[in-house]
Amino acid sequence: MSTVSPARAAFSSPTATGVRSETVRSANLATILRELHFHGPASRSELVARSGLTRSAIGALVGELVKADLVIEQRAASDGSPGRPSPVAAPVADRNVAIAVDVAVDSLAVGVVGLGGVILHSERIDRPRERVAVDATIDDIVAVVRRLQRRLDPACRVLGIGVGVVGLVNRTDNSVSIAPNLGWHDVAFGARLQRALDTTIEVVVSNDADLAALAEVRRGVAAGQRDVLYVWGEVGVGGGLVSAGEPVTGAAGFAGEIGHVPVNPDGRPCRCGSVGCWETEIGEGALLERSGRSPDGGRDAVDALLADADRGVPLALEALAVQARWLGIGIAGLINVLNPSMVVLGGLLGRVYPYVRVRVDAEIERRALESSRRGLVVVVSALGSDAPLVGAAELAFEQVLADPLGTLRKISMSR
Amino acid sequence: MSTVSPARAAFSSPTATGVRSETVRSANLATILRELHFHGPASRSELVARSGLTRSAIGALVGELVKADLVIEQRAASDGSPGRPSPVAAPVADRNVAIAVDVAVDSLAVGVVGLGGVILHSERIDRPRERVAVDATIDDIVAVVRRLQRRLDPACRVLGIGVGVVGLVNRTDNSVSIAPNLGWHDVAFGARLQRALDTTIEVVVSNDADLAALAEVRRGVAAGQRDVLYVWGEVGVGGGLVSAGEPVTGAAGFAGEIGHVPVNPDGRPCRCGSVGCWETEIGEGALLERSGRSPDGGRDAVDALLADADRGVPLALEALAVQARWLGIGIAGLINVLNPSMVVLGGLLGRVYPYVRVRVDAEIERRALESSRRGLVVVVSALGSDAPLVGAAELAFEQVLADPLGTLRKISMSR
DNA sequence: GACGTTTGTCGGCGAAGATGACAAACTAGG
DNA sequence: CCTAGTTTGTCATCTTCGCCGACAAACGTC
Numbered sequence: 105m106s107t108v109s110p111a112r113a114a115f116s117s118p119t120a121t122g123v124r125s126e127t128v129r130s131a132n133l134a135t136i137l138r139e140l141h142f143h144g145p146a147s148r149s150e151l152v153a154r155s156g157l158t159r160s161a162i163g164a165l166v167g168e169l170v171k172a173d174l175v176i177e178q179r180a181a182s183d184g185s186p187g188r189p190s191p192v193a194a195p196v197a198d199r200n201v202a203i204a205v206d207v208a209v210d211s212l213a214v215g216v217v218g219l220g221g222v223i224l225h226s227e228r229i230d231r232p233r234e235r236v237a238v239d240a241t242i243d244d245i246v247a248v249v250r251r252l253q254r255r256l257d258p259a260c261r262v263l264g265i266g267v268g269v270v271g272l273v274n275r276t277d278n279s280v281s282i283a284p285n286l287g288w289h290d291v292a293f294g295a296r297l298q299r300a301l302d303t304t305i306e307v308v309v310s311n312d313a314d315l316a317a318l319a320e321v322r323r324g325v326a327a328g329q330r331d332v333l334y335v336w337g338e339v340g341v342g343g344g345l346v347s348a349g350e351p352v353t354g355a356a357g358f359a360g361e362i363g364h365v366p367v368n369p370d371g372r373p374c375r376c377g378s379v380g381c382w383e384t385e386i387g388e389g390a391l392l393e394r395s396g397r398s399p400d401g402g403r404d405a406v407d408a409l410l411a412d413a414d415r416g417v418p419l420a421l422e423a424l425a426v427q428a429r430w431l432g433i434g435i436a437g438l439i440n441v442l443n444p445s446m447v448v449l450g451g452l453l454g455r456v457y458p459y460v461r462v463r464v465d466a467e468i469e470r471r472a473l474e475s476s477r478r479g480l481v482v483v484v485s486a487l488g489s490d491a492p493l494v495g496a497a498e499l500a501f502e503q504v505l506a507d508p509l510g511t512l513r514k515i516s517m518s519r
Numbered sequence: 520m521s522t523v524s525p526a527r528a529a530f531s532s533p534t535a536t537g538v539r540s541e542t543v544r545s546a547n548l549a550t551i552l553r554e555l556h557f558h559g560p561a562s563r564s565e566l567v568a569r570s571g572l573t574r575s576a577i578g579a580l581v582g583e584l585v586k587a588d589l590v591i592e593q594r595a596a597s598d599g600s601p602g603r604p605s606p607v608a609a610p611v612a613d614r615n616v617a618i619a620v621d622v623a624v625d626s627l628a629v630g631v632v633g634l635g636g637v638i639l640h641s642e643r644i645d646r647p648r649e650r651v652a653v654d655a656t657i658d659d660i661v662a663v664v665r666r667l668q669r670r671l672d673p674a675c676r677v678l679g680i681g682v683g684v685v686g687l688v689n690r691t692d693n694s695v696s697i698a699p700n701l702g703w704h705d706v707a708f709g710a711r712l713q714r715a716l717d718t719t720i721e722v723v724v725s726n727d728a729d730l731a732a733l734a735e736v737r738r739g740v741a742a743g744q745r746d747v748l749y750v751w752g753e754v755g756v757g758g759g760l761v762s763a764g765e766p767v768t769g770a771a772g773f774a775g776e777i778g779h780v781p782v783n784p785d786g787r788p789c790r791c792g793s794v795g796c797w798e799t800e801i802g803e804g805a806l807l808e809r810s811g812r813s814p815d816g817g818r819d820a821v822d823a824l825l826a827d828a829d830r831g832v833p834l835a836l837e838a839l840a841v842q843a844r845w846l847g848i849g850i851a852g853l854i855n856v857l858n859p860s861m862v863v864l865g866g867l868l869g870r871v872y873p874y875v876r877v878r879v880d881a882e883i884e885r886r887a888l889e890s891s892r893r894g895l896v897v898v899v900s901a902l903g904s905d906a907p908l909v910g911a912a913e914l915a916f917e918q919v920l921a922d923p924l925g926t927l928r929k930i931s932m933s934r
Numbered sequence: 935g936a937c938g939t940t941t942g943t944c945g946g947c948g949a950a951g952a953t954g955a956c957a958a959a960c961t962a963g964g
Numbered sequence: 965c966c967t968a969g970t971t972t973g974t975c976a977t978c979t980t981c982g983c984c985g986a987c988a989a990a991c992g993t994c
Contacts, residue, residue, distance in 0.1 A: 122570035123546045125949055125982055131538045132951090149972065155537035161951050163973065187971025188959040272890045281890040331770040345856070347767045347774075354762070354858025355746040358891040365852035366886055368784060378851070378886040436793070437780035441760070441856065443769025471781055471793040475687045475696040476773040540951055540980050547982090564941065576982050578942065602940025603990040 129165075132157065133508045136165055137174060137195070141220055141505060142322065145194035147180055166193050172512055173259075174200055174219065174504075195220040199260045202500035203252075205245055205267040205297075206312060206492040209233075209285045209339065212241065214248040216256065217497035219263070219504075221323055225252045226493065236286045238293070242300045249301065261515065264500030265305055268312035268492040269293065270340075275357025278309040284375060285339065305515065308499050312336075313450075314360050315495025316485070317344020318351055320448050322498050325486040333444040335362065335435065336485075337453040341383035345442060363387070367434050385430035388452055395423035406452060413459055428460035432467020439472040439480065450485035457484055544580075547572065548923045551580055552589060552610070556635055556920060557737065560609035562595055581608050587927055588674075589615055589634065589919075610635040614675045617915035618667075620660055620682040620712075621727060621907040624648075624700045624754065627656065629663040631671065632912035634678070634919075636738055640667045641908065651701045653708070657715045664716065676930065679915030680720055683727035683907040684708065685755075690772025693724040699790060700754070720930065723914050727751075728865075729775055730910025731900070732759020733766055735863050737913050740901040748859040750777065750850065751900075752868040756798035760857060778802070782849055800845035803867055810838035821867060828874055843875035847882020854887040854895065865900035872899055 135155055140146060146154070151162050169175035176196050180189035197218025206213040210233055215226035227248050271283025278294025298307040317334030320326045326334070326346075334344040341363030345352035352359050363383035364376050371380030372390075384390060388406060389399035395412070396419055397405045412420035435447055449457050457464065461482075468477060487494055504511045550570055555561060561569070566577050584590035591611050595604035612633025621628040625648055630641035642663050686698025693709025713722040732749030735741045741749075741761075749759040756778030760767035767774050778798035779791050786795030787805075799805060803821060804814035810827070811834055812820045827835035850862055864872050872879065876897075883892060902909055919926045 122550055122572035122576070122982090123543045124572070125540075125543065125980090128538045128540065128543060128950060128981095135537055147972095152972095157537035157539070158952060159973065160953085160975080161537070164950085182960065184961080185971085186961040186969070188973070190972060272888065274890070282888075331774075343856075347762060347769070348765070350763070352762045352767070352857070354891070355860035355894070356858060356890070358858040358888065359746075359762075359856065361855040361858075361888055361891060364855045364886075364888055365780075366782060366848050369782065369848055376888060433781050433784055437852075438856070440776040440779040441758075441774065441853070442767070443771060443773040443776075445770035471779075473687065473697075473773065473776055473779055473791055475689070475771070476769070476776060479770070538951090540949095543950095543981065567941095573983055574942065575944085575984085579981085597991065599992080600940085601938075601992040603942070605941060 130507050130510060132161070132165055133169060134506055136162070136193075137169060137508050138505050140175060140193060140195045141501065144220065145178075145192050147190035147192045149190040151193065169193075169508065172509060174508055174512070197222050198224065198257055200263055200504075201256070201260055202264045202266060202497040203249060203262055204493045204496035204500060205249075205265070206315075206496060207241060207245075207267065207269045207286070208312065208489075208492070209270055212244055212248070213493050214245060214252060215493045215497065216252050217494070217500075219501065221494065221497065223490070223493070223497075225255055226490075227252060236288075238288060238291050238296070241286075242297055245297060246300050261512075262303075262305065263504045263511065263515065264502070265298075265301070265303070265307045266315075266496035266498070266500030267294070267297065267307060267309045268315040268496045269309060270312050270342075272358050272361070273309050273311045275310060275353055278307060280309065281358070306503075308502075310357065310496070310499055311342065311344075311360065312492040312495075313342030314344040314351060314353070315499060316450055316487070316491035317346060317360070317448070317495070318498050319487050319491040319493075319495035320450075320485060321346050321349075323487070323494055324448070324491065325483050326446050326448055329444075329446045331442065331444045332446050332448060333435070333438055333442055334448045334450065334485075335438075335453055336450040337363070337383070337386055337388070338451045339388045341387055341453075343438075346444075347442070362434070362438060365434065365437065367430065367437070382430070382434045386427055386434065386453065391423055391427050391452075391456070394426055395420050406455070410455065410459070424456060424460050425463055427456060428463035429467055431456075431460070432464040433471060435464070435482070436468045436471035436477075439468065439476050443476045445479060445481070447480065447482045448485050449482065450488075450491060454484040454488075457482070545922050545925065547576070547580055548584060549921055551577070551608075552584060552923050553920050555590060555608060555610045556916065559635065560593075560607050562605035562607045564605040566608065584608075584923065587924060589923055589927070612637050613639065613672055615678055615919075616671070616675055617679045617681060617912040618664060618677055619908045619911035619915060620664075620680070621730075621911060622656060622660075622682065622684045622701070623727065623907070624685055627659055627663070628908050629660060629667060630908045630912065631667050632909070632915075634916065636909065636912065638905070638908070638912075640670055641905075642667060651703075653703060653706050653711070656701075657712055660712060661715050676927075677718075677720060678919045678926065678930065679917070680713075680716070680718070680722045681730075681911035681913070681915030682709070682712065682722060682724045683730040683911045684724060685727050685757075687773050687776070688724050688726045690725060690768055693722060695724065696773070723917075725772070725911070725914055726757065726759075726775065727907040727910075728757030729759040729766060729768070730914060731865055731902070731906035732761060732775075732863070732910070733913050734902050734906040734908075734910035735865075735900060736761050736764075738902070738909055739863070739906065740898050741861050741863055744859075744861045746857065746859045747861050747863060748850070748853055748857055749863045749865065749900075750853075750868055751865040752778070752798070752801055752803075753866045754803045756802055756868075758853075761859075762857070777849070777853060780849060780852065782845065782852070797845070797849045801842055801849065801868070805845075806838055806842050806867075806871070809841055810835050821870070825870065825874070839871060839875050840878055842871060843878035844882055846871075846875070847879040848886060850879070850897075851883045851886035851892075854883065854891050858891045860894060860896070862895065862897045863900055864897065865903075865906060869899040869903075872897070 200219040204215040213228040272281040294307040294309040313336040330349045332346040343360045343362035364381045368380035374381035615634040619630040628643040687696040709722040709724040728751040745764045747761040758775040758777035779796045783795035789796035
């Protein structure tokens with residue numbers, strides 16, 4: 105540093121990026137492919153209207169995508185309106201796929217997702233809690249991937265690999281910092297899985313709640329919403345934030361750990377080392393304990409509790425009411441911080457919400473600023489347990505959608 | 520709606536925007552102007568290096584900006600290195616300005632800020648708390664603006680008008696939803712000020728804490744940081760969030776109301792109607808009360824308290840310690856939610872922090888996840904009370920910086 | 935003062951979208 | 965069944981804008 109003059113130092117930091125003319129083509133190809141991926145098949149004339157480009161430009165662009173086998177054009181079904189029918193362009197789902205992986209607490213899912221977001225094949229395997237060593241996990245994933253790959257079209261290309269993990273994931277290097285439920289600590293998961301799969305495609309890793317949020321925004325209940333708070337809770341509580349349509353990742357990708365917001369500073373100790381974290385009040389354990397059950401009862405115990413609630417058993421109703429209060433308190437705080445237009449509840453919280461809707465809403469009304477909650481909708485997750493898988497695929501497709509031909513070239517080169 | 524066929528309905532929603540060739544020029548002009556605005560004067564060759572464009576392209580682009588009188592080229596001072604010296608391009612600050620307004624609790628500031636971010640002229644007037652009616656405020660602003668305008672170059676153009684207000688501001692229509700400290704409720708402030716100033720330029724309004732955060736990120740301690748949590752506290756507590764370099768506004772612009780996160784559900788009632796909001800624990804009133812003073816003591820009482828602390832008076836130290844604990848608790852929660860790389864403390868909190876640094880940091884260490892706080896820095900605001908003004912100017916410049924020539928055309932047309 | 939280096943300038947080139955004319959493919963009405 | 969009207973794909977030509985390469989200008993060094 106000392107030998108570099110200040111003027112030179114400024115040189116070394118290319119802050120802004122100019123637009124060259126080749127960027128234009130790439131951007132427009134990306135625009136069209138994204139349009140088809142997110143909003144489904146569209147006729148050329150629809151693409152003209154949505155993009156603002158001319159018929160000739162759209163024609164050339166779609167043609168290029170067709171030549172690259174990313175898009176296929178079909179004869180339009182005449183819809184009754186006058187004029188020459190416009191051929192419909194659709195993403196080629198079965199020859200352009202992403203491999204999506206979801207490493208959950210006690211199960212593991214792998215999906216092959218086609219361009220456009222269709223799950224072509226998927227397989228979820230339950231795993232005994234003991235078998236969560238990193239190597240064993242990677243072996244399991246590779247085995248399932250190979251099995252699914254055999255069912256694919258030989259001409260099928262894998263455009264990306266995305267993984268969701270229950271734990272804190274460092275997005276800068278695709279490593280898992282801590283996954284308490286798996287017992288992992290500082291694992292270079294992305295790199296290791298990539299080596300095990302023997303591929304040159306980067307394996308992108310993210311937190312599973314973040315991916316579930318992404319999935320709900322792209323293809324679930326929150327489709328079209330630009331500012332969303334996704335709250336996912338089972339044993340632990342995680343969250344995904346979306347602001348202005350983009351996921352909020354934070355500096356290193358750890359944003360969204362809303363389960364550890366202090367809501368009750370003199371409450372119970374949390375496994376994270378703090379006290380009174382939100383998840384100590386609304387996690388599965390707290391709910392079960394309040395209903396007089398063992399906090400480790402798991403899914404069966406929750407089922408029993410909800411069955412009790414259906415029958416009107418007072419203790420069960422009481423436990424749900426307390427849960428609801430804390431749920432509302434936490435959501436209200438996050439509404440004030442983020443001013444979302446929609447709150448999506450997933451996992452256990454999604455199951456509980458219908459029972460305690462009134463109470464949760466009341467707490468939100470009391471504690472969230474009137475302006476911030478105006479127009480707000482609280483809904484239950486639509487994609488359920490598939491959400492992280494769908495989100496992982498979206499993450500994996502990101503690169504192709506940003507630069508279709510460039511990414512394709514890179515993939516074919518590295519074969 | 521009923522007469523519109525589904526196919527037509529799809530037409531009416533232009534979701535994606537294509538890039539036309541004229542967009543390229545506009546984007547590149549914007550890139551250069553932003554570079555000069557944010558990072559100061561730069562030689563052409565520096566611009567070449569940073570943008571990745573060629574010498575000829577930069578030459579034409581800078582030339583166009585010079586012709587538009589947005590940029591001026593000066594002979595380079597030869598810096599000792601061999602080769603032909605490159606002329607230095609600089610933003611023309613004194614003929615391209617934004618008018619920035621800060622409507623604070625008991626004062627009102629107006630600034631004329633030149634392109635590049637220099638405050639050319641500014642005036643802050645203290646206002647008795649009684650005189651906060653909307654019309655009176657607008658009259659005051661107009662008077663100061665006219666006074667400052669007389670000192671400007673006759674050729675000077677006003678490129679934007681930005682206003683920061685202590686209160687909840689709806690960014691979609693530049694209206695103030697609620698400003699408890701001013702007694703305002705649903706005021707179309709932007710539109711009314713625009714009419715009073717008799718201008719066709721849109722008056723952009725935002726929350727003052729959001730603007731202070733923007734200012735710190737663009738020109739203060741957080742320059743270069745991409746994920747920042749700004750916490751501003753006096754009587755109330757507000758905040759500004761920046762994620763991936765962009766301000767987080769939320770659905771309607773109300774994001775960042777971190778003063779009303781519930782941290783102590785069984786605590787004191789808050790003026791917002793809730794109980795145990797963060798600001799009831801770390802606001803000025805709570806601090807003064809804990810030190811045995813009247814909560815309404817204001818700035819003088821705070822000065823006295825800090826003087827006591829300097830002398831080691833136990834009651835003062837105790838009050839600060841309690842404040843520090845709650846400050847740390849709240850910050851820790853927000854760190855878990857947002858994973859910022861920097862936390863900036865402004866206002867009273869910035870004054871208090873040096874006294875209680877250890878305690879606040881300890882609480883953060885205890886309650887924020889290790890991963891999320893790794894590499895985190897907590898600092899005190901650099902711009903002080905000027906921050907909202909600087910931020911308002913940045914907001915006002917946004918439009919010109921996004922499309923220089925287009926905006927200029929629009930402004931000159933509307934004369 | 936000659937030489938090497940860096941940079942501005944200018945003419946020509948190529949990529950990509952716009953324009954406009956024309957043909958193709960559909961509906962509606964007689 | 966045929967014609968008019970409408971919408972859309974295609975193609976040749978034009979325009980914009982950045983790139984490339986050659987050359988000249990302005991600096992430091994020996």
